[in-house]
Amino acid sequence: MDRVKNWFSSDSSRGLTLIGLPFGFSLLLLAAPMLLIFFLGFWTQDYLVLDRSFSLDNYIEAWTEPMYRDLMLRSLGISAAVTLATVMLAYPMAYFISFHGGNRKALWLFLVTIPFWTSYLLRVFLWKVILGYNGVLNSALDWLGVIEEPLTFILYNANAVIITLTHAWAPFAILPIYVALEKIDRSYLEAATDLGDGPLKSFLRITLPLSMTGVVGAALIIFIPTIGDYVTPKLVGGKDGLMIANMIQVQFMKANNAPLGASLAVSAMGIVSIISLVFLALNRRWLRKRGS
Amino acid sequence: MEKKFLRDLSLDFPRGELTSLLGPSGCGKTTLLRLIAGFEQPTKGNITIDGFQMDGVEANERPTNMVFQSYAIFPHLNVEENVGYGLKRLNLGKDETARRVDEMLNLVDLDNYNKRPAHALSGGQRQRVALARSLIMKPKVLLLDEPLSSLDKNLREQMQVELRHLQRSVGITFIFVTHDQEEALTMSDRTAVMFEGQIVQIATPQEIYSRPKSKRVASFIGVMNFIEGQLLKDGDQNTTVDAGILGNVKVNPDQMPIPLNSGPVTIGIRPEMLTLLIEDQDRTEFEIGGVILEGAYFGDMTNYTVQVKGLKSPLTISMRNTAGRRVLEDGESARVGWGADSLVILNKS
Numbered sequence: 001m002d003r004v005k006n007w008f009s010s011d012s013s014r015g016l017t018l019i020g021l022p023f024g025f026s027l028l029l030l031a032a033p034m035l036l037i038f039f040l041g042f043w044t045q046d047y048l049v050l051d052r053s054f055s056l057d058n059y060i061e062a063w064t065e066p067m068y069r070d071l072m073l074r075s076l077g078i079s080a081a082v083t084l085a086t087v088m089l090a091y092p093m094a095y096f097i098s099f100h101g102g103n104r105k106a107l108w109l110f111l112v113t114i115p116f117w118t119s120y121l122l123r124v125f126l127w128k129v130i131l132g133y134n135g136v137l138n139s140a141l142d143w144l145g146v147i148e149e150p151l152t153f154i155l156y157n158a159n160a161v162i163i164t165l166t167h168a169w170a171p172f173a174i175l176p177i178y179v180a181l182e183k184i185d186r187s188y189l190e191a192a193t194d195l196g197d198g199p200l201k202s203f204l205r206i207t208l209p210l211s212m213t214g215v216v217g218a219a220l221i222i223f224i225p226t227i228g229d230y231v232t233p234k235l236v237g238g239k240d241g242l243m244i245a246n247m248i249q250v251q252f253m254k255a256n257n258a259p260l261g262a263s264l265a266v267s268a269m270g271i272v273s274i275i276s277l278v279f280l281a282l283n284r285r286w287l288r289k290r291g292s
Numbered sequence: 293m294e295k296k297f298l299r300d301l302s303l304d305f306p307r308g309e310l311t312s313l314l315g316p317s318g319c320g321k322t323t324l325l326r327l328i329a330g331f332e333q334p335t336k337g338n339i340t341i342d343g344f345q346m347d348g349v350e351a352n353e354r355p356t357n358m359v360f361q362s363y364a365i366f367p368h369l370n371v372e373e374n375v376g377y378g379l380k381r382l383n384l385g386k387d388e389t390a391r392r393v394d395e396m397l398n399l400v401d402l403d404n405y406n407k408r409p410a411h412a413l414s415g416g417q418r419q420r421v422a423l424a425r426s427l428i429m430k431p432k433v434l435l436l437d438e439p440l441s442s443l444d445k446n447l448r449e450q451m452q453v454e455l456r457h458l459q460r461s462v463g464i465t466f467i468f469v470t471h472d473q474e475e476a477l478t479m480s481d482r483t484a485v486m487f488e489g490q491i492v493q494i495a496t497p498q499e500i501y502s503r504p505k506s507k508r509v510a511s512f513i514g515v516m517n518f519i520e521g522q523l524l525k526d527g528d529q530n531t532t533v534d535a536g537i538l539g540n541v542k543v544n545p546d547q548m549p550i551p552l553n554s555g556p557v558t559i560g561i562r563p564e565m566l567t568l569l570i571e572d573q574d575r576t577e578f579e580i581g582g583v584i585l586e587g588a589y590f591g592d593m594t595n596y597t598v599q600v601k602g603l604k605s606p607l608t609i610s611m612r613n614t615a616g617r618r619v620l621e622d623g624e625s626a627r628v629g630w631g632a633d634s635l636v637i638l639n640k641s
Binding site for chain 1: 329331350351352353356357358360362364366367368377378381425426429
């Protein structure tokens with residue numbers, strides 16, 4: 001009896017009570033659907049009936065059908081490009097805010113979040129207006145006399161998807177990199193200067209390695225969800241910009257083959273997880289090497 | 293923008309000596325150090341190191357190295373990478389770099405710590421790594437910004453001695469910033485006392501302590517009793533001071549750190565220069581009666597507060613508790629003795 005009483009007043013019980021509710025919440029809304037999708041992939045859809053016997057047919061189809069493989073590779077390519085472009089653009093911005101923001105850092109961060117004030121859909125549509133055949137960009141270039149014919153390679157293909165996603169995800173990259181840069185003790189940079197490093201050298205030897213955690217965080221935050229994006233490719237991607245998530249959506253809805261969709265989703269998740277882990281491991285090795 | 297004023301400041305740091313900059317926080321001593329290092333630019337005036345003008349020379353090109361207050365040990369590098377950081381630019385090759393790093397680690401007593409990661413170092417070890425990292429560059433001037441302030445008392449005292457030995461053995465000019473007056477006195481060849489962006493006195497520790505130039509310096513460095521008095525000058529050789537109830541005392545010119553004319557002055561005397569004459573046969577040059585207000589016992593010393601009739605404020609007297617000397621009780625009457633040469637004559641105010 002006493003032991004039960006003690007347990008209820010102990011730290012661990014208080015901890016458990018605290019996380020109990022959110023834990024149950026995430027179990028219900030995250031783990032349960034995931035498990036469902038996982039099992040769904042091993043079943044088969046027989047027109048209107050769901051055959052619940054174990055089968056690997058869906059996975060075999062998902063991994064052998066050239067169309068799915070192409071879509072997956074294209075998705076990975078687009079996500080990688082978006083990740084690279086976003087981090088490359090976000091780093092200078094985060095660097096500027098952290099090192100030259102003075103006492104206006106809060107204002108700059110606030111400005112970074114302004115795109116969030118409009119809905120995601122609206123922002124994607126805006127890019128259509130900007131990149132379109134008679135869009136803002138083409139009209140402007142035409143007016144300036146830079147081009148004779150409107151540029152067509154910027155809308156309804158993978159490029160448009162990359163541009164739109166890069167813009168949409170920029171704040172998610174800026175914030176973790178900014179936090180990593182903020183955490184760097186400025187006396188490290190002074191010490192590097194004191195020991196003879198110029199601005200570029202001290203950036204490469206101190207600032208960059210020490211902000212790498214932020215860069216890795218930003219890369220993963222962008223790479224993982226963009227693989228699964230299906231709104232942007234559908235709206236601005238045309239037929240050459242479609243990604244794996246569009247196919248998953250089609251399987252679940254129009255094609256009425258949820259098990260195949262599920263196996264595609266699980267496959268995509270597995271591939272993304274493996275790539276992320278490899279990326280993390282490579283980065284850790286790179287950091288260790290940079291040390292010397 | 294923070295105001296960082298250094299005014300009318302001109303001083304030389306002799307080659308191969310350890311000069312400390314001593315002052316309360318905010319007096320500009322760190323700013324002066326950062327000016328020398330090149331992290332800040334003077335609006336006026338110039339800095340010369342070993343005959344070369346430092347005007348327009350970037351911090352990374354100056355022959356100075358700094359030991360930061362926080363040590364600034366690079367957290368992603370291990371000990372040998374930290375120490376060898378500045379050598380990389382010199383392209384010495386692997387073997388020569390490793391040799392110099394080992395030599396430095398040996399000098400600061402960190403042999404075989406080469407591969408230790410930065411986060412696994414204690415405070416004292418960080419301090420040594422910071423020192424080694426700077427000294428390996430063979431700077432003409434080593435700047436130390438309160439390098440011992442984050443260490444605990446015992447370690448600090450040990451490092452004071454070690455740092456002093458190290459400075460003597462490498463023979464590099466050290467400029468040492470501190471707000472700890474004891475540290476400045478024990479470590480320096482010369483101490484520069486700074487108040488509000490100005491150097492108020494620069495001299496050997498002994499001179500600063502026994503012949504402070506002002507009441508402020510005197511009370512910043514240790515404790516001093518102040519008595520109002522009159523200076524009576526009769527020619528250059530014959531100077532007496534009328535110390536009121538303490539009588540007329542003949543003083544030497546060297547007891548006046550700044551030359552003074554006849555008129556009201558402040559007389560300073562350190563607590564350990566006063567003695568309590570306990571036994572009847574004890575004698576000193578001068579003596580006067582008083583009453584013990586309070587005795588604070590410190591083990592090796594007892595600090596007495598003694599009221600002397602005719603003086604505005606009580607005197608602080610510190611007495612060593614030597615064999616056979618008894619500790620006086622509060623309220624006991626006592627005779628206070630002193631010698632004429634222990635007085636310092638300071639400007640009134």
